Amino acid sequence: MKTKISGKMILFTIISCAVVVICAVVGCVCHFTGNGFFNFGVENGSDKTVSVNYYIVDYPNMSDVEDVCEKAFSDQGISYTYEQTTENSGHIEYVFPYKTDTDKLDTAVGSINDGLSGKDGINLASLEVAESMTTNGRTFMFAGIAAASIIVLQALYCLIRFKLNMAVLSLVTNVGYVLLATGLMAALRIPFGSFAAGVMIFGLLLSVVLNQIFYTDMKSALRNEDYKELSFAEKTDRAYAKGLKASSILSGSLFVTAGLFALVMGIFARTAAYTFLGVAGMLVCLVAFYSSTFFSPAVYSRMEKVKIDIRRPQRDRKEKGSAESSDVTLEGVESV
Numbered sequence: 001m002k003t004k005i006s007g008k009m010i011l012f013t014i015i016s017c018a019v020v021v022i023c024a025v026v027g028c029v030c031h032f033t034g035n036g037f038f039n040f041g042v043e044n045g046s047d048k049t050v051s052v053n054y055y056i057v058d059y060p061n062m063s064d065v066e067d068v069c070e071k072a073f074s075d076q077g078i079s080y081t082y083e084q085t086t087e088n089s090g091h092i093e094y095v096f097p098y099k100t101d102t103d104k105l106d107t108a109v110g111s112i113n114d115g116l117s118g119k120d121g122i123n124l125a126s127l128e129v130a131e132s133m134t135t136n137g138r139t140f141m142f143a144g145i146a147a148a149s150i151i152v153l154q155a156l157y158c159l160i161r162f163k164l165n166m167a168v169l170s171l172v173t174n175v176g177y178v179l180l181a182t183g184l185m186a187a188l189r190i191p192f193g194s195f196a197a198g199v200m201i202f203g204l205l206l207s208v209v210l211n212q213i214f215y216t217d218m219k220s221a222l223r224n225e226d227y228k229e230l231s232f233a234e235k236t237d238r239a240y241a242k243g244l245k246a247s248s249i250l251s252g253s254l255f256v257t258a259g260l261f262a263l264v265m266g267i268f269a270r271t272a273a274y275t276f277l278g279v280a281g282m283l284v285c286l287v288a289f290y291s292s293t294f295f296s297p298a299v300y301s302r303m304e305k306v307k308i309d310i311r312r313p314q315r316d317r318k319e320k321g322s323a324e325s326s327d328v329t330l331e332g333v334e335s336v
Contacts, residue, residue, distance in 0.1 A: 005240045005294065006233035006301030012294055016176055023183030030189065037186055048100050050109060052092040068115035069094065072108040076100055143197035147178055147204055154208050158215060166215055169300050170208075177207045177291040181284050188283070196280045203284025206251065210292035213243040218300070236301040244293065251289040258282040 031037040052069055069092060070078070076096055084091045096105065151174040159167035181200050185192055217239040221227055227235050262278025 004237050005297045006236040007298070009298045009302035012298045016180060016295060020179050020183045023180075023187040027183070027186030030186070048096045048102065048105065050094045050096070050105055052090075052094070052112065054090050065090065065092065069112055072111045072115065076104060076108060139192065139194055139197055143201065146201050147174075150201070150204050150208060151175065151178075154211065162215055162219060165300070165303050166218075169296060169303065170211055170215075172299060173211055173291050173296040174204060174207055176295060177204060177287055180287045180291065184283055184287065185280065188279070190276050190280050190283070195277050199277060199280045200284055202281075203288045206254065206285065207288040207292045210247045210251065210288060211296060213247055214239065214292065214297055217243040218297075232304050233301050236297055236304075240293075240297045247289065247293045251285050251293075255282055255285040255289075258285060 027037045050073070052065065054065060066083075073094055073096075077100065078094055078096060081092065081094055083093070151171060154170045154174065155167045158170045178200075181203055182192070185196065185200070190196060218236065221235045221239040221242075224235075227238060230238070258278050258281030260278075261281065262275050265274035265278055
């Protein structure tokens, strides 16, 4: 079966740009109307939380707890509230924007402690101020440093082993992977904590490996004497088809592994964080496979076509000059 990927750069570029834009819009809408650009749910919000835990005695008025807490937090901007009660205990979790001053929350907690101490039927068990799985600056900083290091190292490797256009191609492909992966995480509401950032970096490494499969096959195709009469686009398609099986098996195996992890954790784990981790793993496998196995070869064939078109006038002038020089020489010989 003939596999043709060259000449489709515009198609894959449109697909990639459309996905990135749609995901960015979804993330922004969720950021301003929901629980953050990436995260979803009280368990994984990019927020600060105050947990109020108490024991219930002799059927108290439950609204007393809420009244005291909401009065204390009236100036802090509560994002949303999660409440759970049983026959003998209660739990309220107040969620605030991540930028909320922790010292002010501590002050509010002290007033809650004083306000509930005299309430009949309620014994305060604990008040805790904590940061949940946050999408904070440090997470992005370290993830960004790791991603940039991998991208630059592969570009340098390609520049040394292959040539400049493959180094540029690796930069384009890997940056495209990062944009697609982070955008889809935002659109699918996957919490972007340290675990998810690690999974995304793993996906980038997978993208690097898949890139190298294609680059190695492409270098072999360019040197293959049997392909000497083929056009560059045809050589690209041959190299693409040669590495497609290996790329599909590797990324497919990792995708299935991540899917099983998400399924098992969804059934047996007590928290959704591990399920999100498995879903993130499936996502990065798909994105790495798409970026390196479809987008990259299509862009490479177009890059080479552009380079040939740029050099063609110079080559034509050189050939024309050589032809004219030959004519002059022949005329001189004939005249003699």
